[in-house]
Each structure stands twice: as C-alpha cells, then as structure tokens.
Amino acid sequence: MIFRQLYEPLSSTYTYLLGDEQSGQAILIDPVISAMHRDLAEVQGLGLRLAYTVETHIHADHITAALEFKRMMGSKIAAPAYDCLPCADVGVEEGKPFGVGGIMLHPLHTPGHTDGHFAYIFNDRVFTGDALMIDGCGRTDFQNGDAATLYRSVREKLFVLPDETLVYPAHDYVGRHVSSIAQEKARNPRLGGDKTLDEFTYIMASLNLPYPKFIDYAVPGNRQCGVCPTDLPENLENYCRQITHSTQG
Numbered sequence: 001m002i003f004r005q006l007y008e009p010l011s012s013t014y015t016y017l018l019g020d021e022q023s024g025q026a027i028l029i030d031p032v033i034s035a036m037h038r039d040l041a042e043v044q045g046l047g048l049r050l051a052y053t054v055e056t057h058i059h060a061d062h063i064t065a066a067l068e069f070k071r072m073m074g075s076k077i078a079a080p081a082y083d084c085l086p087c088a089d090v091g092v093e094e095g096k097p098f099g100v101g102g103i104m105l106h107p108l109h110t111p112g113h114t115d116g117h118f119a120y121i122f123n124d125r126v127f128t129g130d131a132l133m134i135d136g137c138g139r140t141d142f143q144n145g146d147a148a149t150l151y152r153s154v155r156e157k158l159f160v161l162p163d164e165t166l167v168y169p170a171h172d173y174v175g176r177h178v179s180s181i182a183q184e185k186a187r188n189p190r191l192g193g194d195k196t197l198d199e200f201t202y203i204m205a206s207l208n209l210p211y212p213k214f215i216d217y218a219v220p221g222n223r224q225c226g227v228c229p230t231d232l233p234e235n236l237e238n239y240c241r242q243i244t245h246s247t248q249g
Helices: 033-045 066-073 147-158 181-187 197-205 215-222 234-239
Strands: 002-008 013-020 025-029 049-054 076-080 090-092 098-100 103-109 118-122 125-129 166-169
Touching: 002 033, 013 033, 013 103, 013 166, 025 033, 025 098, 025 103, 033 049, 033 066, 049 066, 049 098, 066 076, 103 147, 147 197, 166 181, 215 234
Parallel strands: 025 049, 049 076, 076 090, 125 166
Antiparallel strands: 002 013, 013 025, 098 103, 103 118, 118 125
C-alpha cells in the first residue's frame, strides 16, 4: 500500500493519497483545488491512476478539487450520502465499506463539526477530518454543528477504536502530522481524559472564534463538488488559484 500525506499551507489542510500497487488505483481524501497539480504529479509519479476523490465533509475553508479531477482524470467523486450532493458519484454511508482495488475504507458518521461529517478507517489508521484533530477538534458553531453531538461522535465512535490506531486529521496549524487514539484519549485538552459533556460544551462556547473568511464561498462551491465563485475578492483568490508550490508532509 502506498501512502502520502500532503499539506496545503493556505488552509492548513492535509490531503491523503492512498495507492494500491497491484491494481494501480489511487484515492485522494480531501483534495484541495489550489494544490491539485501537486497531487496529480504525486499520483502520476507513483505510476497510479486516480480512481476516486473522497470527502470527509463539506469544507468551509477551501474548495475541493473533486470536480476538477473528475474533469481532468475521469475520477469519480465520493462524498457523505447525508449531504445529498447531486454531483457525487457515490454517497458513502456508515456500515458500508467503500474502496477500490486493495484499498477499503470503513466510513463512520461523526457529526458535530458539520452534520454530514464522516471519518474513514483504513487498516491501522483513521482519517478524522475536522471531528478530531491533534490536541483539538473542529469548531461547532456553523453548518449545523453541535458541541454535544461532536462530543458523542468522538467519545463513542473514535475513542472506542484500538489505542494504537493512528489519527490523521484534516488540519494541523503547528506542523504536527499524526497522533494516535491513545494519545488523544489521554491528553486532548478538549475531549480527552475525564472531560465531561458540560465541560466540553463550555469550552466550545467560549472559543470566540472569528467568522470564517472563506465560508461564504467555500460551502456553496463545495456543495457543487468544487466550483470556484466568479465574484471572489482579490484577497481570497489564492484559495481557488491552482498553485504548485505546496509542501509535502
């Protein structure tokens, strides 16, 4: 199995490349449109063919590259069935494994950051999207987010995975790459240890985070599987411009 963790610095997003040497097929989890040429070069450099892009949720901080990859490479789009996206070829559901070749993902519905959020178990690792991050979690104050729901998603679906399961989040803002279920259960300052639901709800309500600067463009664009708006302000153009200098994690 081929695995690459790729980092897009503008939105601090991790994209994950999974490749199957035997079939030559690949999956990209949470690809970003501004880094798609980097991802394409990585896939082709490994001698793979992109079969699917897979989304953890409807993102608010970047535009997905799913639609552009479909146009360019003929790859199919997999996204949570919960969101009922007409542009998706496959709607992923909990309890229904999804994959190609030797790559098999086991979807987990983990709402709370957004109502349609999914995590994906793959062998000894789990791609947690924004539901569980390293020493943190995604915010719960937009896109039908809910702190109590996120608490239950993490504690009842992710923290019950084997301790040695590797945690690969959709973002990290200080250069960390991977955690584990054991580590997050022990020391996650929002959700770990003996944190109660009331304590978590208070923490999330006290964050006082600014309104996401790209959300009004990203959410409608991602409901179309990756359409950049025509009225994008100049200071936000890099969120949709296809650039090639993103770094690999």
